[in-house]
Amino acid sequence: MTDVIDRPVNLDSDDQGPVNPDHGHDHGHDHHGPSGLVKWMTSTDHKVIGISYTVTSLTMMIIGGAFAEIIRAQLVSPTSTLVSFAQYNELFTMHGSVMIYLFVGPFAFAGLANYLVPLQIGAPDMAFPRLNLLSYWLYLSGSLVMLSGFLTSGGAANFGWVGYAPLSNVTASPGSGADLWIVALMLTGFSAIFSGVNLVATIFYLRAPGMTLFRMPIFTWNMLITGILILLAFPILTGGLVMLYCDRHFGTHIFTVSGGGVPLLWQHIFWFWGHPEVYILALPMFGMVTEVFAVFSKKPIFGYRGMVFATISIGALSLGVWAHHMFTTGAVLLPFFSAMSLLIAVPTGIKMFNWIGTMWGGKVTYSTSMLMAMGFLFTFLVGGITGIYLASPPIDFFTHDTYFVVAHFHSVVMALVLGAMSAIFLWFPKMSGIMLNERLGKFQFWFLFIGTQVFTFPMYLVGLKGMPRRMAVYPNNPSWQSLNQWASVGALLIGISMVFFIVNALYSFKKRVPAGDNPWDAQTLEWYTSSPPPAHNFVSLPPIHSERPTWDYNHPDHLSLGHGDKEKAKAGS
Amino acid sequence: MSSLPPSSDSLSAEQALPATKNKSKKLLLVLLAPLALAGCQVPSFGGYKGVTKTANSTFHLWQGFNLAAIVVGGITLAVMAWAIFAYRAKKGDGSIPKQTQYHIPLEVTYTVIPILVVVGLFVATVVVENQVVADPTPSATINVTAFQWGWKFTYPGTKAVVVGQTTASPIMVMPVNQDVRINLVSSDVIHGFYIPEFNFSRFAQPGMVNTFTFHANKTGLYSAQCSQLCGLYHSLMYFRVDVVSPSQYQAWISSKNASTSARTAIAANGAIVIQDNPGIPVIPSHSNGAQ
Ligand code: HEM
Ligand SMILES: [Cu+2]
Numbered sequence: 001m002t003d004v005i006d007r008p009v010n011l012d013s014d015d016q017g018p019v020n021p022d023h024g025h026d027h028g029h030d031h032h033g034p035s036g037l038v039k040w041m042t043s044t045d046h047k048v049i050g051i052s053y054t055v056t057s058l059t060m061m062i063i064g065g066a067f068a069e070i071i072r073a074q075l076v077s078p079t080s081t082l083v084s085f086a087q088y089n090e091l092f093t094m095h096g097s098v099m100i101y102l103f104v105g106p107f108a109f110a111g112l113a114n115y116l117v118p119l120q121i122g123a124p125d126m127a128f129p130r131l132n133l134l135s136y137w138l139y140l141s142g143s144l145v146m147l148s149g150f151l152t153s154g155g156a157a158n159f160g161w162v163g164y165a166p167l168s169n170v171t172a173s174p175g176s177g178a179d180l181w182i183v184a185l186m187l188t189g190f191s192a193i194f195s196g197v198n199l200v201a202t203i204f205y206l207r208a209p210g211m212t213l214f215r216m217p218i219f220t221w222n223m224l225i226t227g228i229l230i231l232l233a234f235p236i237l238t239g240g241l242v243m244l245y246c247d248r249h250f251g252t253h254i255f256t257v258s259g260g261g262v263p264l265l266w267q268h269i270f271w272f273w274g275h276p277e278v279y280i281l282a283l284p285m286f287g288m289v290t291e292v293f294a295v296f297s298k299k300p301i302f303g304y305r306g307m308v309f310a311t312i313s314i315g316a317l318s319l320g321v322w323a324h325h326m327f328t329t330g331a332v333l334l335p336f337f338s339a340m341s342l343l344i345a346v347p348t349g350i351k352m353f354n355w356i357g358t359m360w361g362g363k364v365t366y367s368t369s370m371l372m373a374m375g376f377l378f379t380f381l382v383g384g385i386t387g388i389y390l391a392s393p394p395i396d397f398f399t400h401d402t403y404f405v406v407a408h409f410h411s412v413v414m415a416l417v418l419g420a421m422s423a424i425f426l427w428f429p430k431m432s433g434i435m436l437n438e439r440l441g442k443f444q445f446w447f448l449f450i451g452t453q454v455f456t457f458p459m460y461l462v463g464l465k466g467m468p469r470r471m472a473v474y475p476n477n478p479s480w481q482s483l484n485q486w487a488s489v490g491a492l493l494i495g496i497s498m499v500f501f502i503v504n505a506l507y508s509f510k511k512r513v514p515a516g517d518n519p520w521d522a523q524t525l526e527w528y529t530s531s532p533p534p535a536h537n538f539v540s541l542p543p544i545h546s547e548r549p550t551w552d553y554n555h556p557d558h559l560s561l562g563h564g565d566k567e568k569a570k571a572g573s
Numbered sequence: 574m575s576s577l578p579p580s581s582d583s584l585s586a587e588q589a590l591p592a593t594k595n596k597s598k599k600l601l602l603v604l605l606a607p608l609a610l611a612g613c614q615v616p617s618f619g620g621y622k623g624v625t626k627t628a629n630s631t632f633h634l635w636q637g638f639n640l641a642a643i644v645v646g647g648i649t650l651a652v653m654a655w656a657i658f659a660y661r662a663k664k665g666d667g668s669i670p671k672q673t674q675y676h677i678p679l680e681v682t683y684t685v686i687p688i689l690v691v692v693g694l695f696v697a698t699v700v701v702e703n704q705v706v707a708d709p710t711p712s713a714t715i716n717v718t719a720f721q722w723g724w725k726f727t728y729p730g731t732k733a734v735v736v737g738q739t740t741a742s743p744i745m746v747m748p749v750n751q752d753v754r755i756n757l758v759s760s761d762v763i764h765g766f767y768i769p770e771f772n773f774s775r776f777a778q779p780g781m782v783n784t785f786t787f788h789a790n791k792t793g794l795y796s797a798q799c800s801q802l803c804g805l806y807h808s809l810m811y812f813r814v815d816v817v818s819p820s821q822y823q824a825w826i827s828s829k830n831a832s833t834s835a836r837t838a839i840a841a842n843g844a845i846v847i848q849d850n851p852g853i854p855v856i857p858s859h860s861n862g863a864q
């Protein structure tokens with residue numbers, strides 16, 4: 001077992017290369033230079049940037065969630081006047097935009113990924129630390145630019161988070177909020193592209209000796225595929241936004257019929273980014289819960305290789321399904337996109353059964369993190385199944401643009417929120433050195449999990465009755481009211497769960513229960529170093545012979561048994 | 574408007590699968606036979622049975638998908654619940670379970686079975702889809718133009734025109750038991766032509782005419798509205814569809830041809846349709862509008 005790979009020279013000029021037990025603490029540059037806020041603003045340490053990303057994106061979740069609560073409050077009555085029609089359009093546009101562009105994506109592929117990927121592969125930092133810092137600043141400024149739309153006289157962008165042409169042109173949406181939205185997406189788009197570059201380069205070039213591709217944790221594997229998808233998809237969106245901006249201000253007619261342009265082109269560009277984006281958001285969370293299931297079942301991931309191949313095929317298929325968002329345009333090849341979309345169910349099912357298989361025969365502990373992961377499993381099953389319905393064009397014809405679709409993708413995104421929470425409860429001790437409170441965590445879980453179901457199920461039903469999405473009022477259909485009220489109750493429960501989360505964070509920082517290096521008896525490399533890790537992550541590394549070096553080091557008598565290994569194990573013991 | 578080329582999807586769907594069409598129709602019969610036998614026993618799962626021929630097929634497809642979801646989802650849920658509850662660690666049990674990993678036959682099983690299910694769903698989908706997008710020679714044609722925030726229905730070859738905005742809910746009159754072709758277009762942004770009880774929606778887009786056919790099989794007045802965000806009064810962009818007998822339809826067309834007033838019209842069911850001037854939005858009193 002000596003297939004050690006050579007470690008390339010680190011690109012951070014301060015670093016000395018391979019991990020060496022003698023350095024790391026008395027490293028010159030840690031002891032002089034700026035401190036406090038300036039240090040935070042200028043640090044290129046992936047852990048500092050990862051935490052900045054995580055905190056900023058969770059703040060965005062709270063802001064986007066607040067918009068959602070106003071939306072749900074408006075919908076409790078068919079003729080509510082809580083907000084005006086114009087404000088309602090701004091609210092759902094900014095809710096969707098903040099959640100997708102500013103919360104889930106940055107949290108997943110730049111927050112936790114930044115923090116964890118170098119630790120999981122035994123690297124001292126990301127491959128391009130300064131680019132990493134630039135990513136964060138682009139993201140933060142993009143976020144502020146988008147939200148500043150509310151301060152303009154015309155209000156924030158109001159054409160939906162998808163910005164369909166020609167509604168997003170300068171005649172139909174003249175306000176500067178729309179321009180701020182476009183510019184913000186260019187900024188966050190470049191931020192994402194740089195994160196993608198960094199992820200791919202780091203994973204390919206900075207793995208520790210012994211960390212072969214097939215010994216990387218599943219989370220890191222998923223981040224590799226996510227990084228590649230980012231590089232394939234985000235430039236398309238950014239290009240589309242430039243075209244949209246030129247149409248609005250420089251007299252081009254790319255999406256304008258009057259000048260010979262094609263509005264439909266925007267949808268192709270948007271969804272060619274938009275569907276891979278779904279997996280850019282989902283794959284990181286899939287990776288996170290995969291680790292959680294293994295840790296709290298005290299078992300290796302059931303089908304590690306199957307899991308890797310499922311991730312790769314999801315990534316590949318996700319590039320060929322964009323037009324399932326366009327079935328009702330009457331301008332796409334229905335059977336092809338239907339078949340491709342249905343096929344994604346297969347690798348997704350493989351993942352589902354792998355998560356179940358990981359628990360099977362294990363010792364399952366109901367920690368908050370694990371409960372969140374179980375909640376993810378159920379909620380994602382619902383969202384996944386209803387996604388299969390929508391891959392069938394005749395069914396999509398009568399559910400497209402109704403609350404059925406809103407319910408479907410909220411089952412999915414709320415599953416991702418549960419997955420994110422699961423990950424936070426798992427890795428918070430590593431990032432901070434202290435534990436989160438389990439009791440408050442469990443309250444948060446039950447409110448979040450039950451709230452999610454109470455919120456989504458009525459929306460499926462009201463969508464089937466024919467309620468279109470993006471309705472400020474529904475005066476002709478008072479019979480839709482009670483279902484809407486139930487959905488609003490669910491939203492309220494979700495809101496309460498977030499209060500528990502914030503209280504928990506404040507309380508835990510006050511209490512400061514020390515975590516130790518490996519409070520969960522976890523398996524991957526980041527649990528080998530201290531909590532929080534030192535400046536360059538590792539003082540020493542254990543030997544890496546499998547995808548769970550820390551476990552192998554701590555439990556040399558309990559190595560993984562492959563299929564057919566039972567006899568060997570018995571004979572040996 | 575009808576002289577413009579029809580939309581491409583009705584062609585492409587059939588071109589893509591010309592040979593398999595008949596075979597798959599038989600397959601669908603086999604797949605849906607239990608459904609047909611069970612008849613009304615199969616619940617509606619919240620969907621509309623539909624009042625057009627294709628709405629009925631779509632409804633059966635919807636039922637089929639639900640049955641498949643219940644079987645596959647139910648099994649998955651049962652296995653999931655077992656794993657969660659049966660393997661819960663006892664309090665204070667710090668022992669380490671057997672570190673089993675990989676089981677090739679099992680892994681092959683949970684890859685192959687979903688593939689088979691997906692193939693079944695795809696075949697059923699294509700059969701129904703080909704019916705929905707079929708383009709037979711129609712007995713009547715209606716040109717529909719969506720605009721911010723209302724609808725205009727014109728009947729080529731006649732003088733009949735119905736226009737109305739927002740809560741005025743203009744009525745599209747069409748005959749029952751006949752193929753009616755709709756040519757759908759928008760004069761500004763994208764709108765969604767959505768009739769829940771027809772189990773159907775289609776985008777109304779600028780610069781592109783979408784053509785499809787309805788064969789209603791039940792008379793009645795059905796509510797409908799715009800489903801695609803189109804700006805400020807999107808929530809109020811209502812219309813209705815009045816499915817009437819062919820003779821009532823002819824009478825209505827003749828009355829429109831004879832009518833001298835362009836501003837009001839009598840719908841087949843006797844309701845007065847107010848035809849607003851498209852330039853003046855009808856703003857409901859409870860809305861404080863764009864401020
Ligand atoms: C407290 C939890 C949440 C609630 C109560 C909520 C509520 C809603 C509602 C009611 C709508 C439909 C508005 C309409 O069509 O009129 C909506 C739209 C949307 N939501 Fe959420 N949501 C929540 C969380 C999330 C999360 C976590 C995400 C993404 C990660 C998300 C992404 C979106 C998107 C993309 C839209 C579509 C916006 C558009 O139509 O342009 N939501 N949300
Ligand atoms: Cu998609």
Ligand SMILES: [Cu+2]
Pocket residue numbers: 764765799800801802803804806807808810
């Ligand atoms: Cu509309």
